[in-house]
Amino acid sequence: xxxDVLDAEPEPRAIDLHAHQPTSEFLEEAGGExxxxxxxxxxxxxxxxxxxxxxxxxxxxGVGRVVLLGWDAETNTGNPPVTNDYVAAVRDAFPDxxxxxxxxxxxxxxxxxxxxxxxxxxDLSGFKFQQxxxxxxxxxxxxxxxxxxxxxxxxxxxxxxxxxxLGAGAPGGRGLRVKYGNPLLIDDVAADHPDMRICIAHxxxxxxxxxxxxxxxxxxxxxxxxGWLPRYIDxxxxxxxxxxxQDEVMFGTDYPMIEPDTWLEDFAAHTDYSEDVQRKLLWENxxxxxxx
Ligand SMILES: [Zn+2]
Numbered sequence: 001x002x003x004d005v006l007d008a009e010p011e012p013r014a015i016d017l018h019a020h021q022p023t024s025e026f027l028e029e030a031g032g033e034x035x036x037x038x039x040x041x042x043x044x045x046x047x048x049x050x051x052x053x054x055x056x057x058x059x060x061x062g063v064g065r066v067v068l069l070g071w072d073a074e075t076n077t078g079n080p081p082v083t084n085d086y087v088a089a090v091r092d093a094f095p096d097x098x099x100x101x102x103x104x105x106x107x108x109x110x111x112x113x114x115x116x117x118x119x120x121x122x123d124l125s126g127f128k129f130q131q132x133x134x135x136x137x138x139x140x141x142x143x144x145x146x147x148x149x150x151x152x153x154x155x156x157x158x159x160x161x162x163x164x165x166l167g168a169g170a171p172g173g174r175g176l177r178v179k180y181g182n183p184l185l186i187d188d189v190a191a192d193h194p195d196m197r198i199c200i201a202h203x204x205x206x207x208x209x210x211x212x213x214x215x216x217x218x219x220x221x222x223x224x225x226x227g228w229l230p231r232y233i234d235x236x237x238x239x240x241x242x243x244x245x246q247d248e249v250m251f252g253t254d255y256p257m258i259e260p261d262t263w264l265e266d267f268a269a270h271t272d273y274s275e276d277v278q279r280k281l282l283w284e285n286x287x288x289x290x291x292x
Contacts, residue, residue, distance in 0.1 A: 006264070007062070009062070012059050012063055014065075015286035015292075016065070016226075016255065017201075017226065017252040018158065018226035019252075020069055023049070028048075030080060030082045031166075034077065034166040034170070038167070040168075041169045042257075061261040067158075068090060069101045069158070070118075072104060072105040073134045076105075076135030081103065084102040099292075102124040104127065104146070126157060126158065128158045128159075131180035132160060132164040139186075147189055158224075161181060162203065162207060162208075164178070183200050183207055183214055186198060194220055197289055199224055199250065200223045201224050202224065202225075203223075203234055205234070216245060224252035226253055229262070230270040231270045238271060241273075246281070247280060249285065
């Protein structure tokens with residue numbers, strides 16, 4: 001089923017706020033066993049791909065820009081990072097397509113310096129945190145200098161929201177703690193740093209209602225719909241995206257776990273938003289969040 005607002009644009013216009021590398025750097029090295037657990041549990045065959053193929057796939061689906069996320073959970077998982085230099089190099093190969101987001105490991109003593117370097121030297125556009133994989137509580141005062149630095153840099157931040165599929169089904173979930181995905185921990189950061197633009201990624205199962213409350217109450221907090229096909233997203237989230245939160249909710253896939261044409265087809269089949277709301281959700285809200 002086509003999406004009229006995408007078809008009406010002369011150039012691919014939608015923005016995917018949440019994509020990972022379809023290469024061994026993410027799927028095998030950084031992901032390690034916890035990623036293999038997720039693939040087994042959800043039956044996803046994750047074949048590695050080249051970036052040319054990824055970009056062509058997106059453009060064919062009507063998506064013109066993609067936020068590519070770094071990954072550094074080295075202290076907590078022992079796996080090597082997808083480095084900020086790597087993300088910047090991929091961005092430089094497709095500068096009109098990728099928006100590069102850095103990752104810093106909050107447990108590393110040089111995380112504040114690395115955050116500054118990612119913006120000043122690598123010209124990355126924002127930050128991504130995955131609190132469950134990285135094993136930290138964002139509301140812990142130990143991270144205050146990092147948040148203050150990022151707020152002063154004026155860079156947007158994507159925090160993971162909700163449970164994670166990483167480690168799914170493994171004994172002890174490979175030691176990963178679901179509690180760090182509770183969006184209420186991000187509410188503290190958002191309250192103390194009103195100039196930090198925050199996106200709580202994914203419908204934050206099982207705390208979607210908490211997430212909606214925070215997005216509604218705090219003008220600096222957005223959310224995206226990545227990681228879930230629309231058919232599985234909580235009804236209340238879909239209703240808020242159409243009404244109260246129509247200026248805060250953004251499109252995202254969690255590529256390569258979900259591909260853009262698959263998500264967009266499911267969106268067309270399971271929602272009935274006006275063209276106005278579709279444009280906001282598919283690109284206008286992301287343009288505001290990213291200050292494009
Ligand atoms: Zn993700």
